[in-house]
Amino acid sequence: MSNIFTSSVGKKFIMSLAGLFLIIFLVLHLSINITLILFKTPETFNKAATFMGNNPVIKIMEVVLFGGILLHMIYGAVLQIQNLLARPVRYKKSNYSQTSFFSKYMLHTAIIITIFLVIHLLDFWIKNKFLGEVHDITYADGKTYHDLGALVIERFQIGWVVIVYVVLLLGLGFHLHHSFQSAFQTLGLNHKTYTPVIKALGVIYSIVVAGGFISIPVVIYFLK
Amino acid sequence: MNITLKIWRQKNRDDKGKFVTYKLGDVSAEMTFLEMLDYLNEKLIREGADPVAFDSDCREGICGMCGLYINGRPNGPRKGVTTCQLSMSAFKDGDTITVEPWRAKAFPVIKDLVVDRTSFDKIIQAGGYISVNTGAAPEANAIPVKKENAERAFDAGICIGCGSCVAACTNASAMLFVSAKVSQLALLPQGRVEAKERVRAMVQAMDELGFGNCSNTGACEVECPKEISLSHIARLNREYFTAGIT
Ligand code: HEM
Ligand code: FES
Numbered sequence: 001m002s003n004i005f006t007s008s009v010g011k012k013f014i015m016s017l018a019g020l021f022l023i024i025f026l027v028l029h030l031s032i033n034i035t036l037i038l039f040k041t042p043e044t045f046n047k048a049a050t051f052m053g054n055n056p057v058i059k060i061m062e063v064v065l066f067g068g069i070l071l072h073m074i075y076g077a078v079l080q081i082q083n084l085l086a087r088p089v090r091y092k093k094s095n096y097s098q099t100s101f102f103s104k105y106m107l108h109t110a111i112i113i114t115i116f117l118v119i120h121l122l123d124f125w126i127k128n129k130f131l132g133e134v135h136d137i138t139y140a141d142g143k144t145y146h147d148l149g150a151l152v153i154e155r156f157q158i159g160w161v162v163i164v165y166v167v168l169l170l171g172l173g174f175h176l177h178h179s180f181q182s183a184f185q186t187l188g189l190n191h192k193t194y195t196p197v198i199k200a201l202g203v204i205y206s207i208v209v210a211g212g213f214i215s216i217p218v219v220i221y222f223l224k
Numbered sequence: 225m226n227i228t229l230k231i232w233r234q235k236n237r238d239d240k241g242k243f244v245t246y247k248l249g250d251v252s253a254e255m256t257f258l259e260m261l262d263y264l265n266e267k268l269i270r271e272g273a274d275p276v277a278f279d280s281d282c283r284e285g286i287c288g289m290c291g292l293y294i295n296g297r298p299n300g301p302r303k304g305v306t307t308c309q310l311s312m313s314a315f316k317d318g319d320t321i322t323v324e325p326w327r328a329k330a331f332p333v334i335k336d337l338v339v340d341r342t343s344f345d346k347i348i349q350a351g352g353y354i355s356v357n358t359g360a361a362p363e364a365n366a367i368p369v370k371k372e373n374a375e376r377a378f379d380a381g382i383c384i385g386c387g388s389c390v391a392a393c394t395n396a397s398a399m400l401f402v403s404a405k406v407s408q409l410a411l412l413p414q415g416r417v418e419a420k421e422r423v424r425a426m427v428q429a430m431d432e433l434g435f436g437n438c439s440n441t442g443a444c445e446v447e448c449p450k451e452i453s454l455s456h457i458a459r460l461n462r463e464y465f466t467a468g469i470t
Pocket of ligand 2: 284286287288290308
């Protein structure tokens with residue numbers, strides 16, 4: 001008997017749960033990063049980042065996060081391959097149906113996010129965790145923190161880096177635009193009154209999250 | 225009016241197939257799309273050529289036999305109609321119309337525009353029924369049904385199994401069809417008895433037959449001639465998960 005891990009419906013179920021987890025993660029990630037442009041110095045950001053780096057609960061969540069991304073990516077890839085195989089002979093003239101624009105480009109935006117993830121992890125995560133390219137800084141509380149904020153600000157002084165981030169983050173926004181409401185539909189949550197609300201929330205979420213992340217490199221480039 | 229048709233011609237399952245262009249004059253806006261094809265075929269037969277094969281039966285939108293992919297959309301440009309209900313008034317003089325068969329691994333082309341939709345029958349055979357002993361029909365009002373559920377079941381039950389949803393879907397997914405069949409029975413007390421086994425068996429059959437997965441793009445809902453709602457897909461998902469947990 002087909003089950004939750006092998007059936008079409010089950011695979012989407014797992015994907016949507018992993019996706020919703022990532023959606024929550026992005027809110028947390030953005031709320032920490034945005035302090036870089038909300039406050040004069042990166043002190044708040046560095047303290048938060050250090051807390052996240054040392055807290056055992058967060059460390060476990062980091063493993064869950066990477067697992068979630070991997071699961072989402074692997075299942076996404078498997079589903080996409082099956083979807084392509086389901087139509088071996090393509091139409092000559094197609095895609096004239098009126099559907100949500102971004103839903104047609106989930107694969108494209110997924111590839112953009114994957115490229116972004118590689119660049120982003122190489123840029124900050126690897127440098128911070130493994131290469132030790134981050135200096136220490138001591139604040140008024142007498143404690144020493146990794147000055148990750150300085151690394152970020154330094155990186156976003158380079159014009160093309162900022163442009164690459166902005167363009168790739170737009171891809172993330174497009175992915176989120178369809179995926180937020182799609183995840184609810186996959187979980188079977190469709191309702192006459194609430195579904196339009198979820199769709200509106202998804203649009204707001206994708207604009208706020210993508211816009212928020214995009215504003216960070218842009219503001220740093222021009223103001224810091 | 226004068227129109228140009230680009231029609232997919234394929235001799236049999238194994239033939240590679242190709243598009244053939246036909247110019248057709250004297251087409252009336254009052255013809256249906258299938259009458260226009262009949263008209264073309266009469267002309268082809270008179271010329272001694274092989275007429276274009278296409279499916280149809282009732283020609284009034286209730287049997288689900290017809291169904292052509294017209295100018296990039298199932299059943300052409302109008303909403304809520306089958307191909308047999310499509311009027312040539314949807315087109316204008318000088319138009320070029322591309323006509324293709326449904327494209328899906330699970331719907332192989334038999335000839336020209338005719339595809340084999342036995343896959344849908346197999347999905348129904350997997351669980352799209354209720355098991356009752358035959359005999360005298362029971363009193364219709366003996367089992368109470370909530371009015372709302374009766375209406376929803378009816379909305380799902382009007383699916384004619386034409387395959388427009390599969391044809392419209394970028395993934396060639398059959399989820400709208402399967403969800404309509406699952407919903408129709410899941411909403412009624414007679415169908416609840418076998419609900420769990422039904423949803424699992426029908427999803428399994430759908431997967432094994434090589435249909436794609438649902439990406440929630442909503443193309444099926446837009447193109448369904450009976451305008452069946454995506455909410456049935458959500459119900460199928462719910463039914464599937466609760467069948468797995470309980
Ligand atoms: C932080 C980043 C990401 C978030 C928040 C996210 C979120 C989501 C959500 C919620 C869905 C909807 C699931 C559903 O329809 O039930 C989705 C779909 C999808 N995601 Fe992501 N995703 C992210 C990154 C990625 C990456 C890196 C890939 C690369 C493989 C990817 C590939 C896909 C694909 C292919 C779909 C469409 C699946 C389908 O409907 O057939 N996503 N995403
Ligand atoms: S021929 Fe019966 S629905 Fe079109």
